[in-house]
Amino acid sequence: MYGWIWRHLPGPTMVRVLTSVVLVAGVVALLMFVVFPWVEPKLPFNQVTTQQ
């Protein structure tokens, strides 16, 4: 998977390294700001109230 992506990145090695850093940062940002906030309320340790 990662090998395939690496082979398909254009440009010389330095450019590829930079592109992959940007890609990783993008994925991390997507997880942090979109996926995790969405998943989080569905997880158990956030329920601190009793039923009223």
Added chain:
Amino acid sequence: MTTLDTGGPPADGLLSPEDPPRRPERVRTVVRGIGELLITAGLVVLLFVVYEVYVTDLVSAGKQRDATAALDDTWKDGGGGVDTVPGPERVERFNGLNEGSGFAKMYIPAFGADYDFTIIEGTTEKSLEIGPGHYRGTAYPGEPGNFAVAGHRVGKGAPFNDIDLLNSCDAIVVETHYSWFIYRVLPKGDEVQGWAAGKGAADPRCQGVAPLGGPYAGLVGQEIVRPTQGEVIAPVPGKSGAAASAGERATLMTLTTCHPRFSDRQRLIVHAVMVKQWAKDPAKPGETPPELKETS
């Protein structure tokens, strides 16, 4: 000829390096792909832990700071940053509070001098992200009844991370616009027996703290309940329909959080009773009650 006859496979066997490797190659690609996926999944889970434990703390700390600043602003409404509200008007007003707005501050000196949180109205997810949330419909600070507050134990600033470590008689100080209210944790289940002769007499902080009687009989400082047991935040905790007569009505505070940590199987409940109330003196701004110094 005899030297070449090694008894091995016939001539086409020599072609084998050409053909069969293609299949192991494909298998290897698939296995590697699965392995990479699993490693990626592990990294994502690790990243989620980082998010939950650190990033939500940062976000909540910002929101808590904003709420505290907003509350300080409303408390300074006398103008020029000075509390100049005249005597007869120094009455707490809690009605009409909006969900998500701060209205009081809480301090637990036993957790250190830097433990302070602005209490937010309401217990929705959004409110609890800002800080400990007041259950709507329960009493307000200093009012007879049960001032009930929920707080996170994991991430989001985790205000109630350590409330399982609260001992009986530990102070929970609540500051409002004009007053300080001193609540103290009630005796725990194993301390009720012999309280008057034991800790109740030995510890000077325990003045005014004793197992409650009347409708409150059996109420202890800490309990672990099922999430469905909403009666723990009732005016008479544990008895949802019961009402105490005016003469024996106690002024209680109840903290709720999840239990065990990282789980929602149960709820950890801490009950405290109000023992003292200090009115803020407009002539001495910045004066704090002596209970705030019980930082041991």
